[in-house]
Amino acid sequence: MARSKGKRANQDPAVADEAQAAEPVRKKPRPAKIVEYLCNICAHKKPSDSFPDAKSTNIPPSCRGCLGTDSGRICHSCVSNWTSETAAKYAGRSPEEIACLACGDTWPYEYVKMHLSGEDLDRYEARLLRYALREDLNFRWCPAADCEAGYIHERNTNRCRKITCGACEVASCYHCEIVWEARHDCKEHRGEVDPETLKTLQEQQARQCPECGIAVTKISGCDDIHCESCGESFDWASAKLVGGG
Ligand SMILES: [Zn+2]
Ligand SMILES: [Zn+2]
Ligand SMILES: [Zn+2]
Ligand SMILES: [Zn+2]
Ligand SMILES: [Zn+2]
Incomplete structure (x- = not known):
């Protein structure tokens, strides 16, 4: 109780005035000058805190500099827009698809997802999962023993599961990933997962x-x-x- 009373006394305007008068004359501090930079992407002049710096935790440390240098600054909102646009187009073919728009370095997943939300984030994560399970659902290695060819099989309906390798011309089953024998029945070859x-x-x-x-x-x-x-x-x-x- 005694403490809070003392505090109130200090805040008394009369007391404050006295304290000021007792001090030597000083110049009134001027408000800090707002530094503005031009964004290289949106071409808007924005205050310095709109740009990445060494403390921007949603940007990989190696890119905090390259997005916030005097030679070419890119504002936070442009970085985020670009990241979510890139993630929306991400096809799940390789995790290297999302790279810094200044230096081209790959952005790790944990940084990319900080710029995404809702459907964008769901889609990106689904694509990453798809990549983890199989680099490309349409990609097949030719199962023929002496063939090292691989190919993307886009028309992946049941009706065209029999695919012929462009390199060795051996036919194989798209689903079972084995050489196509006469009377091939996919049901006999299920469940061979590592x-x-x-x-x-x-x-x-x-x-x-x-x-x-x-x-x-x-x-x-x-x-x-x-x-x-x-x-x-x-x-x-x-x-x-x-x-x-
Ligand atoms: Zn911008
Ligand atoms: Zn970079
Ligand atoms: Zn199916
Ligand atoms: Zn082949
Ligand atoms: Zn099959």
């Missing part, structure tokens, strides 16, 4: 597409699943769990 991938898929409660048998994961959305591999639709709830008995 243990590490299988573990990941089980943790994610992945389901098997009832049509083609490929593992499908769901990030969000309704139970009506469209299989990206064969194009079939199936019900998530009733589909078999990957690795489940």
Whole structure:
């Protein structure tokens, strides 16, 4: 109680005036001059705190300098816009696709996601997951023993699961990734997933597409699943769990 009374006494305007009068005459401090820089992207003049600096935690340390140098500053909002636009176009082919717009260095996932929210973030994470599970869902190595060719098979419907290698002309099954023998039946070749991938898929409660048998994961959305591999639709709830008995 005594303390709070003393504090109030100090704030008394009369006391404050006395204290000021007792002090030697000083110049009134001038407000700090606002430094403005020009953004190289949006061409707007903005105060210095609108630009990345050494303390910008949403930018990789190596890029805090390159986005905030005198030779070419890029404002925070341009950095964020650019990052979310790039992430929206991110196809999941390689994590190197999202790079600094000044120096071209790859931005690690943890920095990219700080500029994303909502659907953008969901989509980006889904793409990263897709990359982690398989670099490209449409990519296939030729299963022929002596062939080292690989190819992107875009028309991945069940009707054209038989694909012929452009290098060795050996036919293989797109789904099973084995050489196509006479009377090939995909159902006989399911479930050959390596243990590490299988573990990941089980943790994610992945389901098997009832049509083609490929593992499908769901990030969000309704139970009506469209299989990206064969194009079939199936019900998530009733589909078999990957690795489940
Ligand atoms: Zn800008
Ligand atoms: Zn950079
Ligand atoms: Zn081949
Ligand atoms: Zn097959
Ligand atoms: Zn399918």
